[in-house]
Amino acid sequence: MTLRVLIADDNPVVRAGLATLLGTTPDLQVVAQARDGHEALHLTRLHTPDVILLDVRMPGVDGISALPHLVRLAPVLMLTYSQEPDIVREALLLGAGGYLVHGEFTADDLLRAVRDTHQGRPHFTPSAASALLTELRASSQQQRTVPSSTERMHNSVAFGLSSREVEIMDLIASGMNNQQIAGACFISEKTVKNHINRIFAKLHSTTRSEAIAHWLGTARPGATGHG
Numbered sequence: 146m147t148l149r150v151l152i153a154d155d156n157p158v159v160r161a162g163l164a165t166l167l168g169t170t171p172d173l174q175v176v177a178q179a180r181d182g183h184e185a186l187h188l189t190r191l192h193t194p195d196v197i198l199l200d201v202r203m204p205g206v207d208g209i210s211a212l213p214h215l216v217r218l219a220p221v222l223m224l225t226y227s228q229e230p231d232i233v234r235e236a237l238l239l240g241a242g243g244y245l246v247h248g249e250f251t252a253d254d255l256l257r258a259v260r261d262t263h264q265g266r267p268h269f270t271p272s273a274a275s276a277l278l279t280e281l282r283a284s285s286q287q288q289r290t291v292p293s294s295t296e297r298m299h300n301s302v303a304f305g306l307s308s309r310e311v312e313i314m315d316l317i318a319s320g321m322n323n324q325q326i327a328g329a330c331f332i333s334e335k336t337v338k339n340h341i342n343r344i345f346a347k348l349h350s351t352t353r354s355e356a357i358a359h360w361l362g363t364a365r366p367g368a369t370g371h372g
């Protein structure tokens with residue numbers, strides 16, 4: 146199956162580079178290139194692509210403004226230089242299927258992300274994942290669903306969690322599933338499962354709810370519950 150891709154970016158050099166890269170693989174085909182959000186919407190309706198690569202900052206109608214209209218027509222992967230946490234958060238809330246920041250991914254990463262976006266599997270480059278984590282933690286702390294940094298440090302020491310395990314445990318507590326955690330941390334679901342198995346062992350938990358209860362301090366370290 147050949148995936149039809151539309152590229153929306155105001156920079157002609159970026160568009161040409163992406164088109165050349167995507168054209169090197171037989172299962173991807175660039176069917177249209179747009180210079181702004183308005184043209185992207187018009188060309189999407191005309192060419193019905195399977196995946197849209199969308200920049201954030203474009204003249205006229207920008208990517209964020211066009212995004213809620215485009216996601217009704219095809220999966221959208223943000224491909225941009227913009228890495229501000231509020232922009233990453235807004236793009237995901239509006240329906241983007243992933244967020245890649247230029248300079249943080251290889252050609253193979255991009256090709257895999259395009260294919261996975263079509264399948265509903267999210268991809269994030271490191272700064273986008275960090276921005277997402279920042280937003281999640283800020284939101285969770287406001288709702289008092291995630292411990293403060295001091296409490297998290299105490300829990301990580303008490304339970305013996307590594308920095309990566311702390312990161313993943315925070316995402317579990319925020320309600321993310323394994324697929325979403327894999328996308329946010331830019332690792333495979335198998336790696337996520339391995340981390341979770343180790344986390345559960347250290348937290349003396351057998352279920353997600355039990356692990357969250359221990360992590361958030363609603364159960365004493367070392368105690369077991371009925372999650």
